[in-house]
Amino acid sequence: xxxxxxxxxxxxxxxxxxxxxxxxxxxxxxxxxxxxxxxxxxxxxxxxxxxxxxxxxxxxxxxxxxxxxxxxxxxxxxxxxxxxxxxxxxxxxxxxxxxxxxxxxxxxxxxxxxxxxxxxxxxxxxxxxxxxxxxxxxxxxxxxxxxxxxxxxxxxxxxxxxxxxxxxxxxxxxxxxxxxxxxxxxxxxxxxxxxxxxxxxxxxxxxxxxxxxxxxxxxxxxxxxxxxxxxxxxxxxxxxxxxxxxxxxxxxxxxxxxxxxxxxxxxxxxxxxxxxxxxxxxxxxxxxxxxxxxxxxxxxxxxxxxxxxxxxxxxxxxxxxxxxxxxxxxxxxxxxxxxxxxxxxxxxxxxxxxxxxxxxxxxxxxxxxxxxxxxxxxxxxxxxxxxxxxxxxxxxxxxxxxxxxxxxx
Amino acid sequence: xxxxxxxxxxxxxxxxxxxxxxxxxxxxxxxxxxxxxxxxxxxxxxxxxxxxxxxxxxxxxxxxxxxxxxxxxxxxxxxxxxxxxxxxxxxxxxxxxxxxxxxxxxxxxxxxxxxxxxxxxxxxxxxxxxxxxxxxxxxxxxxxxxxxxxxxxxxxxxxxxxxxxxxxxxxxxxxxxxxxxxxxxxxxxxxxxxxxxxxxxxxxxxxxxxxxxxxxxxxxxxxxxxxxxxxxxxxxxxxxxxxxxxxxxxxxxxxxxxxxxxxxxxxxxxxxxxxxxxxxxxxxxxxxxxxxxxxxxxxxxxxxxxxxxxxxxxxxxxxxxxxxxxxxxxxxxxxxxxxxxxxxxxxxxxxxxxxxxxxxxxxxxxxxxxxxxxxxxxxxxxxxxxxxxxxxxxxxxxxxxxxxxxxxxxxxxxxxxx
Ligand code: SF4
Ligand code: SF4
Numbered sequence: 001x002x003x004x005x006x007x008x009x010x011x012x013x014x015x016x017x018x019x020x021x022x023x024x025x026x027x028x029x030x031x032x033x034x035x036x037x038x039x040x041x042x043x044x045x046x047x048x049x050x051x052x053x054x055x056x057x058x059x060x061x062x063x064x065x066x067x068x069x070x071x072x073x074x075x076x077x078x079x080x081x082x083x084x085x086x087x088x089x090x091x092x093x094x095x096x097x098x099x100x101x102x103x104x105x106x107x108x109x110x111x112x113x114x115x116x117x118x119x120x121x122x123x124x125x126x127x128x129x130x131x132x133x134x135x136x137x138x139x140x141x142x143x144x145x146x147x148x149x150x151x152x153x154x155x156x157x158x159x160x161x162x163x164x165x166x167x168x169x170x171x172x173x174x175x176x177x178x179x180x181x182x183x184x185x186x187x188x189x190x191x192x193x194x195x196x197x198x199x200x201x202x203x204x205x206x207x208x209x210x211x212x213x214x215x216x217x218x219x220x221x222x223x224x225x226x227x228x229x230x231x232x233x234x235x236x237x238x239x240x241x242x243x244x245x246x247x248x249x250x251x252x253x254x255x256x257x258x259x260x261x262x263x264x265x266x267x268x269x270x271x272x273x274x275x276x277x278x279x280x281x282x283x284x285x286x287x288x289x290x291x292x293x294x295x296x297x298x299x300x301x302x303x304x305x306x307x308x309x310x311x312x313x314x315x316x317x318x319x320x321x322x323x324x325x326x327x328x329x330x331x332x333x334x335x336x337x338x339x340x341x342x343x344x345x346x347x348x349x350x351x352x353x354x355x356x357x358x359x360x361x362x363x364x365x366x367x368x369x370x371x372x373x374x375x376x377x378x379x380x381x382x383x384x385x386x387x388x389x390x391x392x393x394x395x396x397x398x399x400x401x402x403x404x405x406x407x408x409x
Numbered sequence: 410x411x412x413x414x415x416x417x418x419x420x421x422x423x424x425x426x427x428x429x430x431x432x433x434x435x436x437x438x439x440x441x442x443x444x445x446x447x448x449x450x451x452x453x454x455x456x457x458x459x460x461x462x463x464x465x466x467x468x469x470x471x472x473x474x475x476x477x478x479x480x481x482x483x484x485x486x487x488x489x490x491x492x493x494x495x496x497x498x499x500x501x502x503x504x505x506x507x508x509x510x511x512x513x514x515x516x517x518x519x520x521x522x523x524x525x526x527x528x529x530x531x532x533x534x535x536x537x538x539x540x541x542x543x544x545x546x547x548x549x550x551x552x553x554x555x556x557x558x559x560x561x562x563x564x565x566x567x568x569x570x571x572x573x574x575x576x577x578x579x580x581x582x583x584x585x586x587x588x589x590x591x592x593x594x595x596x597x598x599x600x601x602x603x604x605x606x607x608x609x610x611x612x613x614x615x616x617x618x619x620x621x622x623x624x625x626x627x628x629x630x631x632x633x634x635x636x637x638x639x640x641x642x643x644x645x646x647x648x649x650x651x652x653x654x655x656x657x658x659x660x661x662x663x664x665x666x667x668x669x670x671x672x673x674x675x676x677x678x679x680x681x682x683x684x685x686x687x688x689x690x691x692x693x694x695x696x697x698x699x700x701x702x703x704x705x706x707x708x709x710x711x712x713x714x715x716x717x718x719x720x721x722x723x724x725x726x727x728x729x730x731x732x733x734x735x736x737x738x739x740x741x742x743x744x745x746x747x748x749x750x751x752x753x754x755x756x757x758x759x760x761x762x763x764x765x766x767x768x769x770x771x772x773x774x775x776x777x778x779x780x781x782x783x784x785x786x787x788x789x790x791x792x793x794x795x796x797x798x799x800x801x802x803x804x805x806x807x808x809x810x811x812x813x814x815x816x817x818x819x820x821x822x823x824x825x826x827x
Pocket of ligand 1: 017018019020021022023024025040041045074075076077078079081
């Protein structure tokens with residue numbers, strides 16, 4: 001596998017298509033709440049012209065971009081602003097060094113391993129105000145940022161002991177569960193497995209490691225590339241056996257589909273094969289129902305919920321397939337959020353200097369939730385769920401959990 | 410459940426409105442658009458027919474338009490019903506629209522002209538120029554994109570300028586209308602701002618002895634809940650308040666975009682922003698389409714029907730090529746245009762330009778046909794600004810055409826699929 005020079009990516013070259021209409025800046029959630037960030041047009045295409053390898057320019061403000069990707073989606077002229085910012089940030093970190101705090105946030109896996117082993121004791125420090133205060137002062141993780149709790153039993157352990165409903169399913173699926181499902185929310189993984197098996201899939205979980213996105217967004221491109229390569233090596237044997245990769249975290253699946261090639265610059269047949277064969281769980285289900293002309297029936301669930309499609313999900317270019325399937329549940333009513341971002345953007349909102357920005361971004365979404373007073377908020381991304389739940393006191397679940405619940409008994 | 414799949418290309422007013430109508434009829438709808446549509450750039454009003462030549466129309470005069478104008482292809486109820494449906498959605502989603510087809514409203518523009526329109530958000534109507542009483546226009550200190558002096562100089566009405574403090578906080582960069590709107594959305598900041606404004610108004614009264622009866626602000630009265638913001642500002646200032654649309658990005662346009670998007674998504678419609686759509690037409694006259702997805706591969710978009718709402722030249726629906734030809738960007742459908750390149754434009758920039766009428770020719774079902782009236786594909790329809798025969802800017806007819814042609818296209822699509 002080869003790695004191409006990121007300064008010559010299609011991404012970085014797209015700056016010349018900018019006509020300065022400012023549509024991106026009007027939609028950028030960060031520029032909307034702080035003037036520390038001049039907005040995507042300014043730090044993206046405008047600044048890009050000055051970022052020459054021969055004349056390194058210093059624009060620290062790019063660190064305030066939270067990577068939500070909204071700018072790239074709304075730009076009518078194909079400028080890949082968010083991708084451009086990610087690359088610029090990595091170049092900067094490379095030069096200035098990655099802070100310890102970013103290194104910690106970039107490594108959910110080792111942290112998860114220790115935490116799960118020692119749960120529930122490992123949850124204590126995160127709940128104790130004095131310790132949180134010390135954490136903020138020493139490493140810069142904001143004391144109010146909500147953290148999930150470790151569960152004692154990992155998802156992988158559960159999977160190995162569960163009796164599969166379907167050993168010879170028609171479709172072979174390898175489930176990319178990601179770190180959060182394994183260490184914090186095994187319930188999401190259980191729901192995914194239950195739904196897939198119900199619809200006739202044979203599910204495997206393959207060896208896998210963190211997708212690398214946390215490292216990538218904390219500026220450690222080299223380390224993220226190592227994780228990416230390792231995942232590719234572990235998943236390729238399954239692809240050769242005609243499995244497809246299905247994930248429930250829209251950010252992990254986006255890394256596999258898009259970031260490995262377009263942000264980390266990996267090239268070659270394997271990374272392309274992985275990208276082509278990776279699907280979000282709802283994208284996969286929607287395709288499955290169409291392909292097999294299935295008309296699944298669900299149990300009645302009398303409930304009013306609120307659905308927030310996370311920003312990472314929109315970059316999949318697949319629409320909001322969860323709504324298509326939720327619509328089939330009798331009795332269920334839902335309202336869809338028009339807030340472009342919940343604020344937290346992975347690990348961005350946990351950082352002391354950014355917490356308030358993320359909080360302020362979230363206000364739009366929190367007010368919409370308040371107006372509709374749903375029983376639960378559905379969201380496909382784990383960090384968004386924790387952030388939303390932590391700030392609204394409304395329970396937040398993955399939409400697949402509701403689907404699992406609605407399967408006929 | 411759905412009994413057919415519809416692909417709509419474009420997320421402007423016509424694309425979103427068509428998407429809502431089709432999703433209501435239980436079609437399985439996907440909208441794919443290269444980026445956010447024209448609503449972000451518009452004024453948030455619905456113009457049906459405002460001008461005849463240079464004259465401002467009191468009542469839309471559709472009968473006076475050329476024979477090949479899109480309005481003449483419609484049933485007699487399409488426009489009226491489309492307007493009523495939009496009005497219902499806007500009311501339910503907290504942005505009521507005022508006006509009707511019987512009489513145009515006449516509203517001031519930021520450039521100091523008067524503009525006829527059919528529907529305007531409730532936050533604009535107190536600025537009516539049919540009302541002869543004086544107007545006060547706010548000059549917000551530190552906000553660059555609004556010019557009350559220009560309005561004062563150009564409008565014949567009796568206009569006064571009032572200085573208002575912009576905000577408590579200084580901006581380290583230019584403040585955009587969206588910044589101010591978001592501050593007003595927030596209850597606490599709104600209170601601070603309206604208190605400061607109230608003080609300015611009282612000072613003004615003390616100094617001049619004049620009581621402000623109606624006050625014009627740039628369009629910044631909140632993105633999320635304009636009705637509440639308007640009521641709070643009017644309460645605090647004890648006068649009528651109205652918005653004047655500004656340079657893009659437009660707050661009233663974004664409101665309309667947001668509420669139509671929410672309506673569409675809540676009906677289970679799929680919205681994909683980002684990729685461009687490529688299509689082809691088979692020899693059996695069937696159109697099919699593909700798009701690039703996140704993994705950079707081309708994916709076929711399943712569709713029984715395809716509706717082009719991809720806009721005119723400004724939005725890549727139509728493309729003017731260097732060789733002087735004009736092409737349609739998705740299917741390369743035949744476009745009505747003048748082959749003489751010199752005949753495209755008028756003498757003066759502000760005149761009506763012939764190129765504005767270029768576009769797709771359709772039959773009464775809104776299906777593209779060529780110059781010999783031959784149908785191009787059985788499953789392709791078109792609506793909105795891509796259609797030939799209208800000069801939307803000079804006529805003041807953009808949104809009326811978008812809504813009514815979207816309505817008619819969807820009506821025909823539903824019939825064709827059932
Ligand atoms: S939306 Fe695109 S074209 Fe417009 S200013 Fe932003 S980057 Fe430039
Ligand atoms: S990725 Fe998000 S936060 Fe960053 S510039 Fe774009 S819109 Fe703003």
